[in-house]
Amino acid sequence: MKINGTPYRTIWPTSDGTVEIIDQTRLPHVFATLRLTSMRDAEFAIRSMQVRGAPLIGVTAAYGVALSMKHHASDAALTATCDMLAKARPTAVNLRWAIERMRDFLSPLPASERAAAAWLEAGRIAEQDVEINESIGRHGLALIRALHQQKNDAVNILTHCNAGWLATVDWGTALAPIYAAFEAGIPLHIWVDETRPRNQGASLTAWELAQHGVPHTVIVDNAGGHLMQHARVDMVIVGTDRVTATGDVCNKIGTYLKALAAFDNGVPFYVAMPTPTLDWTLQDGVREIPIEERAEEEVTHIDGLCDDGQLRRVRLTPQGSKAANYGFDVTPARLVTGLITERGLVAANSDAIRSQLKNT
Amino acid sequence: MKINGTPYRTIWPTSDGTVEIIDQTRLPHVFATLRLTSMRDAEFAIRSMQVRGAPLIGVTAAYGVALSMKHHASDAALTATCDMLAKARPTAVNLRWAIERMRDFLSPLPASERAAAAWLEAGRIAEQDVEINESIGRHGLALIRALHQQKNDAVNILTHCNAGWLATVDWGTALAPIYAAFEAGIPLHIWVDETRPRNQGASLTAWELAQHGVPHTVIVDNAGGHLMQHARVDMVIVGTDRVTATGDVCNKIGTYLKALAAFDNGVPFYVAMPTPTLDWTLQDGVREIPIEERAEEEVTHIDGLCDDGQLRRVRLTPQGSKAANYGFDVTPARLVTGLITERGLVAANSDAIRSQLKNT
Numbered sequence: 001m002k003i004n005g006t007p008y009r010t011i012w013p014t015s016d017g018t019v020e021i022i023d024q025t026r027l028p029h030v031f032a033t034l035r036l037t038s039m040r041d042a043e044f045a046i047r048s049m050q051v052r053g054a055p056l057i058g059v060t061a062a063y064g065v066a067l068s069m070k071h072h073a074s075d076a077a078l079t080a081t082c083d084m085l086a087k088a089r090p091t092a093v094n095l096r097w098a099i100e101r102m103r104d105f106l107s108p109l110p111a112s113e114r115a116a117a118a119w120l121e122a123g124r125i126a127e128q129d130v131e132i133n134e135s136i137g138r139h140g141l142a143l144i145r146a147l148h149q150q151k152n153d154a155v156n157i158l159t160h161c162n163a164g165w166l167a168t169v170d171w172g173t174a175l176a177p178i179y180a181a182f183e184a185g186i187p188l189h190i191w192v193d194e195t196r197p198r199n200q201g202a203s204l205t206a207w208e209l210a211q212h213g214v215p216h217t218v219i220v221d222n223a224g225g226h227l228m229q230h231a232r233v234d235m236v237i238v239g240t241d242r243v244t245a246t247g248d249v250c251n252k253i254g255t256y257l258k259a260l261a262a263f264d265n266g267v268p269f270y271v272a273m274p275t276p277t278l279d280w281t282l283q284d285g286v287r288e289i290p291i292e293e294r295a296e297e298e299v300t301h302i303d304g305l306c307d308d309g310q311l312r313r314v315r316l317t318p319q320g321s322k323a324a325n326y327g328f329d330v331t332p333a334r335l336v337t338g339l340i341t342e343r344g345l346v347a348a349n350s351d352a353i354r355s356q357l358k359n360t
Numbered sequence: 361m362k363i364n365g366t367p368y369r370t371i372w373p374t375s376d377g378t379v380e381i382i383d384q385t386r387l388p389h390v391f392a393t394l395r396l397t398s399m400r401d402a403e404f405a406i407r408s409m410q411v412r413g414a415p416l417i418g419v420t421a422a423y424g425v426a427l428s429m430k431h432h433a434s435d436a437a438l439t440a441t442c443d444m445l446a447k448a449r450p451t452a453v454n455l456r457w458a459i460e461r462m463r464d465f466l467s468p469l470p471a472s473e474r475a476a477a478a479w480l481e482a483g484r485i486a487e488q489d490v491e492i493n494e495s496i497g498r499h500g501l502a503l504i505r506a507l508h509q510q511k512n513d514a515v516n517i518l519t520h521c522n523a524g525w526l527a528t529v530d531w532g533t534a535l536a537p538i539y540a541a542f543e544a545g546i547p548l549h550i551w552v553d554e555t556r557p558r559n560q561g562a563s564l565t566a567w568e569l570a571q572h573g574v575p576h577t578v579i580v581d582n583a584g585g586h587l588m589q590h591a592r593v594d595m596v597i598v599g600t601d602r603v604t605a606t607g608d609v610c611n612k613i614g615t616y617l618k619a620l621a622a623f624d625n626g627v628p629f630y631v632a633m634p635t636p637t638l639d640w641t642l643q644d645g646v647r648e649i650p651i652e653e654r655a656e657e658e659v660t661h662i663d664g665l666c667d668d669g670q671l672r673r674v675r676l677t678p679q680g681s682k683a684a685n686y687g688f689d690v691t692p693a694r695l696v697t698g699l700i701t702e703r704g705l706v707a708a709n710s711d712a713i714r715s716q717l718k719n720t
Contacts, residue, residue, distance in 0.1 A: 028677065029675070192681075194556070194676070194677075195582070196554070196556060197580045202676050202677045203677070203678070206677055206681040207678045207681070209681075210678050216681065217681075217683060217684045218659060218660070218677050218681050218682070218684075219659065219683065219684050219685075220581070220614070221580070221581050221582050221614070222555070222614025222617065222689075223613055223686050224617070225614070225620070225689055226651065226689035226690075227686075229616070229646050230646075252582075253580065253583055254580070254581070254582025254583070256585040256586065256589070256621070257585045257617040257618075257620065257621060260621060260624055261616070261617060261620060286589050286590075291586065299554070299578060299579065300578070302664065302674070303674070304661070304662065304674025304675050304676050305674055305675040306672055306674055307673070312666055312672060312674055313666070314662070314665055314666055314672055315389070315664050315665040315666075316559055316562050316563065316662070317554075317562045317566055317578050318387075318388035318389075318563070318566050318567045318570050320570045321388075321552070321562075321567070321569075321576065321577075321578050323577060323578040323579065324577045324578075324579050325579075325580075326583050326586050326587075329585055329586035330586075
């Protein structure tokens, strides 16, 4: 999508065999790109959340494998590379999916061919992500159009965290239907959950919607229930990091609370889900999905822009108070109206998921 | 309660006829007191949230009337004072309750007696608040003790916003049972919702619990649902700004989301409610209680302590993204396990409220 009028992707190969990314830790106040020249750069970019969002993490890991193969392409190097990259973020299934795809693709090849092949395969994963998101956008657009026709007024959509184009290679997952509806001329207004502790909503979703001209309002994560009680939300669309075979949805911490409020107020709650995000091995999301615990400092401190133009970190909590930082939660399938996939809308239950997606 | 070993209240009269308060806008990083010398000082303290919390707002307004009467004690001055103070915060019913009590008490008196009488009456309101909170603490203690006996391990209590002693004259409402249980030697651990946008949990609740030595952990507002899904919360206790005759509870924005999660996970959800907080005139909280909309800047910016020791305000959102800031939400009575009042535990329904509290 566009930044200040110029089309961008979140990750792109350069002519000299490195990879560039947008440094998302500096948004929304500073727009800067970074060059990844090694697997360790890619691993650091994932771990430090310079890149984030399940699909983009997967593509970055794939390019990480490709960068590694340029230097060491033995079986041992391939194994070590894949193992290290897989540990960069524990929750995202796309990360493991992309790494396994690279491993399966590269293992049968002679070491001498792996570097070039890895580069091409990483590129194919990136293109496939863009295609998937365009399809999610098309299927989600139909839902938004129906709401607009029913209401005959601007459609109010609430989203949590950032599942926009910044979370993918392009288009986004949860925001793809919103961009598609915006391009189709449907009047929209987006409620953007700020999404503590890392504020991906306030800093990334708000920024990309602003760059694209989509009307939106930032709210604290506490506000969505109140807005739904007062019929100010027509639908919720969120992304996901992992979906079980039964339709339980793991997504950014706080998603479950919004799903409860949507259910309590009869607001449709949709999850935009690229099918690689499905984890066929899991049945019970709350019990089985490990939830990443992140650094306490993400809760106790926050970064922002000072009046003097400097980016600064400030402490929010008293000295001597500890903090806990759970990255994700699980929304049970019973609260999910539907999964918007690249293959169409799928109900969040085992039967529908199996029958519509099993041959993916 | 104690600050660094010294007993304090949140508001106290001085020997020279002024009033001192703790400036709560500078906590938790700076502990400072302020002197109120006029009704306008009191009105500003309420409006700017140097004092906050329904009971403390009421007492501050009462002292505001008393400060005003020292200068002008005519009927017209009394009316103007009460009208101006009542507008300082639109949602808190205690504010109006305290002002009406002062007006009713002072109106029949000759103007010459009003200053001295107002001073005494404000003091009585403050003492009554302390007594009410001690009683709430006693009744809540019984609930915590029962949970402890059942569990035979530390009791995990989640609280939202600050309904501690900083929100009252002393003890607090939601935290009074916690302080009482702590004094009784019951092992406790408190999950402190940071409570965006103003972070009263991270800055005030965490601070007062730390000062008193109560074990606690600060979490983002998004985390409570996840913790409840994993049986990490044994009960929720929150304060309230207004309760309807039917038991609907108006409290800090986000309370409704925690109540939904508690209900979904079978976690008891209690509201500590001084009976002056009851609004007998209201039947339907969601429809009838006006929700204060506050400045956008409370969402887009945040204050904190920089590494260099300076308190600074940083911007969180991109330029060009607007924000909305709803101060409160309403939790329907069906989600409330019980109201902990100074007269005992009361079920959140019209019959119980009428039969147990109507003769208050």
